[in-house]
Amino acid sequence: MEIVYIIFSSFSSILILITIPFSLIMLKIYFGKSIRNPKYAPVVGTVFSQLFYFSTLHDYLSDIARKHRTFRLLAPDQSELYTTDVRNIEYILKTNFDNYTKGDYNKDIIRDLFGNGIFAVDGVKWKQQRKLASLEFSTRVLREFSCAVFRTNATKLVRIVSRFAKINEAFDVQNLLMRAGLDSIFKVGFGVDLNCLDGSNEEGNSFINAFDDSNALTYWRYVDPLWKLKRFLNIGYEASLRKNIKQLSDIIFKLISKRREQLENQQHNIHKEDILSRFLVESKKNSEMNDQYLMDIILNFILAGKDSGANTLSWFFYMLCKNPSIQDKVVSEIQEHIGYQEIGSKVEDFVELINDEVLEKMHYLHATLSETLRLYPAVPVDGRVANTDDILPDGYELKKGDGVYYMSYAMGRMSYIWGDDAEDFKPERWLNDYGVFQPESPFKFTAFHAGPRICLGRDFSYRQMKIVSIALLHFFRFELGYKTRKVSYKTMFTLLHFLNYQYKLTDVCVYPHMDVISYCICY
Missing domain, CATH: 1.20.5 (Single alpha-helices involved in coiled-coils or other helix-helix interfaces)
Known part of the structure; x- marks a missing residue:
């Protein structure tokens, strides 16, 4: 007893x-959250309730957005407003820009991974990085250098896919695109040949895995009320996150040291084709720009450069498989402006034909990429925090410290923004009667952010995606191997194409245009 x-x-x-x-x-x-006060946006749950829908979080938020254009999820210290109202988005990102910053809540969550990089800071540090990056992206040197890098990697991609296709061997399309994207951003951004695409650098593979895992694990903090305790005790996923960040730091610190040594050896003949070199030169004038600060900057640019291009291309090819008539139109446009190369012609010869003049004529391709970004934006949710009490254009009030998040993924699916066919994949919505691409307001099409913080690499990203897609679509036709299977995503800061191995989803067959029909399945 x-x-x-x-x-x-x-x-x-x-x-x-x-x-x-x-x-x-x-x-x-x-x-103290004024739950029943109609002056404030309706409450639909708490931030921790997202845990139950985490694997399909963006679709869960989209379902709520169909009922409420602006709503609230409650957190211990503040309310988190989520909105698809274009007026609100323009207000927080442009009209009242100075009142909305990253906020301590967001900074606490992302600081371990992104530190003081451009996506994680405000004020002087943001302006400093923005100015230097803006100078770099506006140079003709970067444009020419980046195009050369993109062509080189596109050529490698064609050769690799061709080998797989001829022997009917399984391969992972998204993984190839991720490797190519990482090689491109390391070369263009940091002047380093990572050689991740051809598989000769295992460090590159480790970097991709550690970076994507860190991305996902950091995002998990938004739904875990005990993440700070776990970090302090170094247990669970926080222990894994710390290990991954340490691995990333080791690789990047070595990269910085190597690039600094190269610049020192060049002395008066310093090449500043890459972004890192420009920041290294600037660091000599600013003692605050130490190696840790430079690492933060690099990680932020990798997030932008690798994920925006590679993720979007992955969704792009998936949507072409789902809509073969659209794929045919893109291929026809390529043949119209570049021509059809004879069997046996060199891949390099064709890729060299993809110049700025050709890219400018590719209106349908540009529209198809934009339509992909509309439905599958690289950053599905983003936002700001109010520095003072305020009233949004839709009439809802918010208090100092409240977050306001705009949902790019949900916005692309709202009929009250894009019409009754909002959920249809329809590149034609971007073209006028003459077939010329017509851009939308960045506050409606928020794939590249908007306002003073609009993405500096928007044109850079489109250029990369166009060159790669033109090369692959000229030589291969993509089809779904298992047409009844569905595709999902991995919930993280970026919309990573997730292959659900439980159901073996998204298997893609590749058919060379200029060879005997053979195919390979991508797992």
């Missing part, structure tokens, strides 16, 4: 230890 009592007593103590903190957290979440 005594033993039973002791066990029961211990269980009661544990239950109390769990119940009291939980009750305090819930009280803090709901107290």
